[in-house]
Amino acid sequence: MTSISNSDEDAWRLPRLDEVASESAAVRIDTSIPHTARIYDYLLGGKSNFAVDRAAAEHILAAIPDLPTTLRLNRLFLQRSVRYAARRGIRQFLDIGTGIPTGGNTHEAAHQVAPDARVAYVDNDPIVLVHGRALMTDDGPGRTTFTQADLRDPKAILTAPEVLEVIDFTEPVAVMLVAILHFIKDEENPAEIVATLRDALAPGSMLILSHASSDADPARGQAGAAGWKNASAEMTMRGYDRVLAFFDGFELVEPPGIRPHWNPDNEPEDALDSVENVWGYGGVGTLR
Template sequence: MTPDPRGTGSHPGIDTSVPHTARMYDYLLGGKDNFAVDRAAVRKVLEAMPDMPQSIRLSRLFLRRAVRYAIRRGVTQFLDIGTGIPTAGNVHEVAHELAPGARVAYVDHDPIVLTHARALLSREQQDRVTIVAADLREPEKILAAPEIRDVLDFERPVALMLVSVLHFLRDDEDPYGVVKRLCDGLAPGSMLMLTHASLDPDPETGLAASAGWANATSTMNMRTHEEILRFFDGLELVEPGLTATWNPDGEPTEVLERAIRNIWGYGGVAVKAPAGTHPDH
């Protein structure tokens, strides 16, 4: 029998004594793949930052907009690192609505995430979609993984998706170097798509909320707009730039965006230009 993830009993192979980042996000998104320890940690976050769930939902909205943006501009390959526990509107689902032949490689280092994600893939999708166990902190291993290279052609543009994951890298883990090394391995015309939690609305509140991750599997490292913008160095930032509600096509503003008081993060997309050009954002 599959254990009920909402319970508090014994679950072989799963540590339910420590808050788990992916399960905390799942709970914030209204999912059921979480435990009492995760919910307790989230409640601590929400005491300081009650509108955090709306910001996370905006990040999911960014993901869907960014995938559609890439497809419309001819990029049909996606490398999604830090996938998280699957929820509605995953990259391959959004991409295949517009381009059935789109190819997607999901990467996560968490066995829980990998188990859930693999269960969702049909046999027919396996030539276009793969799920690989790897760590964002080791970009060269990701780029060299045979399972990824079987699905993605790195001689052609790839959309690199780092959605709600970079804020789980500490400064001493060289997050800027990690992103640069990943982008260096991509062909010209590739895109970097990321969202990142920010302290900007209220630094004191942001730090208090970050404490909710202090004992989790990864800590929360919120950054300023200027610090997040650095991830795009050397790339051509797409309009409207790095914004709280990234909306490149002027589509109607979502009710969620109008209702939320503070948006605790930013999202943006940039393009890798041909060699010899000098992007300036």
Template structure:
């Protein structure tokens, strides 16, 4: 085993907490957002309840699969911008989801081979796929933490993070399609603020968030159907999404429909076809 492979093995062990770790029980009887998202993206890691809720949501929003793909495409554009233009060399991706094409480390390391990425998710199935996330080609590093956005201090203090990222240097914080899973009473703004406060000047934050601004009835239906399946989906307005950026300097074009944020090629004919707000901001 090479020194590099050994380092990656150690980071996986740290992320688990101890070497004889057993994966937590995976409850496939209820849907999970990461698995449902994987279903919409055409992946293979989902179960009947995930597909059932995904199909119910698709009845309310027939374009939901396209929306999921657009959200994923935006992630790639944002990461490429941070790596190419903003000089970001390390990323913290919270709400990773099940590995699929165009993962953060793949995009970043294609631009800057020695980029370092820490992934965070609370789905045991994502944890089971952590080794796929841990594979870096070249000098870059990746690590995975099984943790929850609701405990930002624990994420920031985790050995897998402190052993991979240097929080004295700028970080690209990825919060893509994750904040919708926190109810207002769980203080999502406070959780994000704790992360933003811990990052140094020059860091960037990337956020996407579903909204009912364009079709309130459809999003109310989605939120209600999710709640019936014990899943939280909270759509938020543009103004509410802007508050998550905490006064950081928004990059042009600001908080905009996800399809309209610096699109590759021609601007979309209908940027409101995906019900997500998106933005990228820099810490002064």
């Protein structure tokens, strides 16, 4: 992961929209600007990225070489939290900022517990949606939809036809903001965005949220965040108290607080559970 070279991957073409989504034109890819989803993909060991994304990722890794471990832990948090919600009766999941699909996606984790669970994926990047439609096959009774929308406009998400196909907001929903709010700047009012989503939810709904933080080492964290400066979205790392504030109106799941290692159901431990230096927090709250 530490070497960068121009290869045939730079000529790699995503599936045409008409091949995977009954559309008529291929999606055009701008490979001149690093993209957050493709940077994440590279940091997780994926191949859906380009030289410009790898260069940005290597800049980040120079400051935070153990960041990929945190990203893998974040995937573990996603899977555990989804199963936690499904075990408690949640059958609807609204996953905003899904990113390029990798192993252990929301619908896969949910269907381990509840095969009839329904999932609405939302991302503002059409490339991500092409990947999702091409790769996220599902043979279970639950339904999965994909919507192109931006978290900065939560009302558009709440009224999107594809979302409303599978989500009934009069019933409990798990809203997932996993590793996405740190790409919303302070001036874009992230707290107001979360509050808008919260106010649309029925009692018993859950907020599943994780967020990057430089609390482990502020200097290194900010140096790493600078790697996103010229990407499709900049990163704003936030401290414990600021991340905790996003759960306003929700009752945090025991054990209380937000923490890097989240496992209230005492699922079998993973090697990641012993990692000490984690660049972020995760938690789950229930709306009463």
